[in-house]
Amino acid sequence: MSDRYVVSRGTKRSIIKALLSVLLTFAVTSVILLMSNVNPVLAFIYMFQGAFGDINLLSETLVRTSPIMVVSLGLAVSFKCKVWNIGAEGQLYIGAMLGTIVAIGIGGGLLSLLCALFVGAMGGLCWAAVPALMKVKLGINEVITTFLMNFVGIYLVQWMISYPFRSPDTYFPESAAVPASSALMIILPGTRLHLGVALALALVPIIYFLMERTTFGYKVNVVGENPEVARYGGIKVGKIVFASLIFSGVLAGLAGITEVMGIQYRVRGSLSPGYGYTGIVVALLGNNNPLGVALSSIFLAAIMNGSSTLAWAMNIPMGIVDLMQGLLFIFVLASEPFIRFLEGRGVLRL
Amino acid sequence: MDNRPSDPKKEDYAIFLKEITKTFPNGTVANFGITLGILKGEVHAILGENGAGKTTLLRMISGILKPDSGEIFIDGKSAKMRDPMDASRLGIGMVHQHFTLIPEFTVRENVALVLAESGWLDLKKVDAKIVEVSEKMGIEIDPEAKIENLPVGKRQLVEILRLLCRDVKILLLDEPTSVLTPIEVDSFFRIIRDLKSSGKTIVLVTHKMKEALKISDRVTVLRGGRVIRTVPTTEADEALLASLVVEGLAAPPVVKRGTPGDPILSIDSIIVKDDRGRTAVDGLSLVVRAGEIVGIAGVAGNGQKELVEAISGLRRVESGIITLSSQDITNKSTRFIIEKGLSYIPEDRMHRGVVLTMGIHDNLALKCIERPPMSKNWVIDRRSMINYAERLISDFSIKASDPCMSVENLSGGNIQKLIIARELSNGGTFLIAEQPTAGLDIKASEVVHQRLIDLRSRGAGILLVSSDLDEIIKLSDRICVMFGGKIVGEFFPENLDLERLSRAMLGAE
Ligand SMILES: Nc1ncnc2c1ncn2[C@@H]1O[C@H](COP(=O)(O)OP(=O)(O)OP(=O)(O)O)[C@@H](O)[C@H]1O
Numbered sequence: 064m065s066d067r068y069v070v071s072r073g074t075k076r077s078i079i080k081a082l083l084s085v086l087l088t089f090a091v092t093s094v095i096l097l098m099s100n101v102n103p104v105l106a107f108i109y110m111f112q113g114a115f116g117d118i119n120l121l122s123e124t125l126v127r128t129s130p131i132m133v134v135s136l137g138l139a140v141s142f143k144c145k146v147w148n149i150g151a152e153g154q155l156y157i158g159a160m161l162g163t164i165v166a167i168g169i170g171g172g173l174l175s176l177l178c179a180l181f182v183g184a185m186g187g188l189c190w191a192a193v194p195a196l197m198k199v200k201l202g203i204n205e206v207i208t209t210f211l212m213n214f215v216g217i218y219l220v221q222w223m224i225s226y227p228f229r230s231p232d233t234y235f236p237e238s239a240a241v242p243a244s245s246a247l248m249i250i251l252p253g254t255r256l257h258l259g260v261a262l263a264l265a266l267v268p269i270i271y272f273l274m275e276r277t278t279f280g281y282k283v284n285v286v287g288e289n290p291e292v293a294r295y296g297g298i299k300v301g302k303i304v305f306a307s308l309i310f311s312g313v314l315a316g317l318a319g320i321t322e323v324m325g326i327q328y329r330v331r332g333s334l335s336p337g338y339g340y341t342g343i344v345v346a347l348l349g350n351n352n353p354l355g356v357a358l359s360s361i362f363l364a365a366i367m368n369g370s371s372t373l374a375w376a377m378n379i380p381m382g383i384v385d386l387m388q389g390l391l392f393i394f395v396l397a398s399e400p401f402i403r404f405l406e407g408r409g410v411l412r413l
Numbered sequence: 414m415d416n417r418p419s420d421p422k423k424e425d426y427a428i429f430l431k432e433i434t435k436t437f438p439n440g441t442v443a444n445f446g447i448t449l450g451i452l453k454g455e456v457h458a459i460l461g462e463n464g465a466g467k468t469t470l471l472r473m474i475s476g477i478l479k480p481d482s483g484e485i486f487i488d489g490k491s492a493k494m495r496d497p498m499d500a501s502r503l504g505i506g507m508v509h510q511h512f513t514l515i516p517e518f519t520v521r522e523n524v525a526l527v528l529a530e531s532g533w534l535d536l537k538k539v540d541a542k543i544v545e546v547s548e549k550m551g552i553e554i555d556p557e558a559k560i561e562n563l564p565v566g567k568r569q570l571v572e573i574l575r576l577l578c579r580d581v582k583i584l585l586l587d588e589p590t591s592v593l594t595p596i597e598v599d600s601f602f603r604i605i606r607d608l609k610s611s612g613k614t615i616v617l618v619t620h621k622m623k624e625a626l627k628i629s630d631r632v633t634v635l636r637g638g639r640v641i642r643t644v645p646t647t648e649a650d651e652a653l654l655a656s657l658v659v660e661g662l663a664a665p666p667v668v669k670r671g672t673p674g675d676p677i678l679s680i681d682s683i684i685v686k687d688d689r690g691r692t693a694v695d696g697l698s699l700v701v702r703a704g705e706i707v708g709i710a711g712v713a714g715n716g717q718k719e720l721v722e723a724i725s726g727l728r729r730v731e732s733g734i735i736t737l738s739s740q741d742i743t744n745k746s747t748r749f750i751i752e753k754g755l756s757y758i759p760e761d762r763m764h765r766g767v768v769l770t771m772g773i774h775d776n777l778a779l780k781c782i783e784r785p786p787m788s789k790n791w792v793i794d795r796r797s798m799i800n801y802a803e804r805l806i807s808d809f810s811i812k813a814s815d816p817c818m819s820v821e822n823l824s825g826g827n828i829q830k831l832i833i834a835r836e837l838s839n840g841g842t843f844l845i846a847e848q849p850t851a852g853l854d855i856k857a858s859e860v861v862h863q864r865l866i867d868l869r870s871r872g873a874g875i876l877l878v879s880s881d882l883d884e885i886i887k888l889s890d891r892i893c894v895m896f897g898g899k900i901v902g903e904f905f906p907e908n909l910d911l912e913r914l915s916r917a918m919l920g921a922e
């Protein structure tokens with residue numbers, strides 16, 4: 064029993080993979096910075112300061128972490144099942160939109176908040192249920208359907224905030240603001256740190272428990288590792304695949320509506336700077352392990368926030384965020400064959 | 414008698430192992446101080462109980478694993494192999510204990526996979542090679558056939574064919590015969606003899622004494638990772654080998670026939686199609702009673718696989734009815750059928766029987782995870798899972814260093830024991846046993862046979878599907894011969910007319 068809590072070989076491997084990917088990302092970014100005559104050491108110091116420099120910056124990073132973490136925890140569950148939900152972005156927008164409509168419709172108060180959160184989650188669920196049904200019933204690959212549903216979802220929301228749900232008092236296409244009394248409470252006065260961040264953190268042990276200690280988590284694991292064994296063992300594979308996909312939709316929708324109720328207070332076209340896609344990188348970097356995913360979310364949020372300080376201080380474009388995210392994605396994907404190569408050469412012994 | 418070879422440089426040895434030791438990261442010492450010489454052009458059999466270290470030894474010779482200490486000489490020269498490619502350059506090829514063919518690929522594609530050295534793929538050349546080698550082997554193989562549609566016997570031949578398509582001088586064969594029928598084994602041995610006469614060196618791992626005696630020139634027995642003895646085959650007999658492989662092997666118990674009661678499984682003229690949509694089970698009817706073992710004999714590929722899958726809910730039944738304990742289970746979910754009492758030891762253990770990357774405890778709980786004490790209200794009780802695993806590990810003598818260790822680190826035979834442990838412990842009233850003792854050593858096989866008999870005595874019905882005719886004759890109360898998707902003959906083990914049985918298996922009855 065005791066040695067279960069020692070870091071297992073698989074875990075050690077994935078930690079090394081993650082660290083390696085991060086290291087390589089910084090290395091390649093450094094080269095690119097050098098080519099643009101920017102001192103990379105200085106740049107990363109600025110970046111770090113921009114993310115964690117003072118209590119305000121730190122709380123901003125945590126605020127940024129929250130939606131990323133919620134999305135990626137959900138994606139981790141579906142990825143564990145080897146179901147590739149690329150559609151969290153669309154699920155997030157739909158969740159945010161429907162939740163906002165409900166919050167405004169009910170008016171202020173706790174009830175309004177709770178209903179909004181619930182409906183937001185359900186919005187994400189429904190948006191994920193479409194590709195989930197197509198996969199289970201018709202055998203259509205979810206990578207394509209979830210990805211395409213993003214565009215349908217995002218444009219649908221844009222249309223809604225341009226016409227039927229457009230706020231009457233602004234020039235830009237955006238929804239009306241949710242009632243102030245239904246917003247998520249600020250938990251650190253003077254900052255934007257809201258209750259949603261705490262909820263996101265609370266999700267980490269919950270998802271861990273779900274995956275490690277419930278029959279659902281067990282079945283997700285078996286289906287993901289070997290669906291043939293699952294079928295043989297009497298597990299209804301289609302049901303588990305469906306459930307894991309809509310579960311990731313629920314969390315994506317929840318991420319969307321918390322972003323509205325905690326930070327933005329209305330739905331805009333710029334509600335999410337691609338959290339749904341960032342979540343994919345985060346889940347992979349964290350090896351679909353809730354703790355790993357939590358740390359990775361903070362890391363990605365830090366890069367996002369730190370980059371704006373960096374961009375301002377050293378006069379380089381904000382595109383550095385996308386650059387680093389892209390590199391990270393590539394290196395995470397490449398790390399498995401790379402590590403195997405190192406093992407084969409005897410450089411690494413795991 | 415110490416006949417340990419001493420001079421590694423001698424040119425006679427194709428392989429010479431000197432003081433080879435291998436310890437795995439979890440502390441298992443799989444091989445310890447192994448010194449062994451394999452002569453050029455000989456067929457060298459390696460025997461040993463499950464977990465003795467046979468596979469580990471072969472994997473070191475083929476460059477997959479590296480020894481912790483000791484030296485390997487190939488053709489008299491010290492060989493430091495970093496990966497299987499190095500071994501391949503030295504002319505070493507291995508057929509693994511478990512299939513390494515890609516099931517979704519065709520024969521041609523699987524062969525192309527190992528031939529594509531230059532990065533350039535010439536399918537015509539691959540086809541030519543397949544034809545050339547299969548003619549030399551005297552077998553018929555359709556390069557277009559998908560592996561997953563081939564019976565296991567054929568798959569095994571494809572594994573060897575693939576090896577011979579490369580230019581190998583030393584063949585390492587890890588239990589190549591464990592799922593072959595006697596007829597297939599005979600033709601397989603013909604191929605081995607041809608290879609030998611063309612100068613190739615062959616190392617063959619097996620659990621069957623008879624086979625080792627029949628085909629090999631010398632036999633080495635491993636136990637607990639050490640060489641117990643190497644004997645020339647001419648000086649060995651079955652009793653000697655058995656006594657070397659396991660200590661204290663009890664005489665096999667007398668098998669009493671069962672007293673069949675009411676039908677447990679009834680199959681009424683079912684039709685089942687195979688993956689390619691052809692009728693594989695063709696209006697078959699069969700009854701298995703409580704307290705009865707029914708053996709299905711037949712050449713692989715005559716619908717046995719589809720029959721078993723239809724019963725277990727893994728394949729659609731086109732027409733006909735299957736009832737289990739008087740409940741209709743035709744086209745019901747596997748879950749439902751398991752709840753009605755089905756246990757099933759699958760032949761394809763690596764793909765169907767276990768999740769290799771998960772722990773022993775996870776795999777043992779596969780079919781009871783939803784029930785207390787494993788879980789209550791969806792919450793898993795890990796303590797119970799581990800306790801259960803510990804109990805089965807000791808009950809079934811599974812060689813494992815810890816109940817949570819990942820199944821991929823178990824030896825082949827121990828994985829089989831794990832599956833048997835799970836299926837015999839879930840309280841089923843009807844068991845399908847496909848090749849239940851494939852890959853088990855003699856002692857473990859005896860134990861499993863005894864357990865099957867005990868299960869029958871407790872009133873369960875058993876459908877035994879095996880390529881091992883001896884096993885079928887030994888255990889069955891009734892033998893049904895399957896050919897072309899039908900039961901073409903029924904035999905009883907008393908006063909069995911083997912001649913007629915064999916004819917029936919070939920469809921000539
Ligand atoms: N990768 C591994 N990590 C840890 N232990 C291992 C690993 N591979 C094998 N072992 C252990 O080493 C021992 C020898 O295994 P090996 O596979 O060589 O046995 P074997 O003689 O081939 O047995 P079988 O007849 O069952 O195939 C076993 O106890 C096994 O559990």
Ligand SMILES: [Mg+2]
Nearest residue numbers: 468510824825
């Ligand atoms: Mg083995």
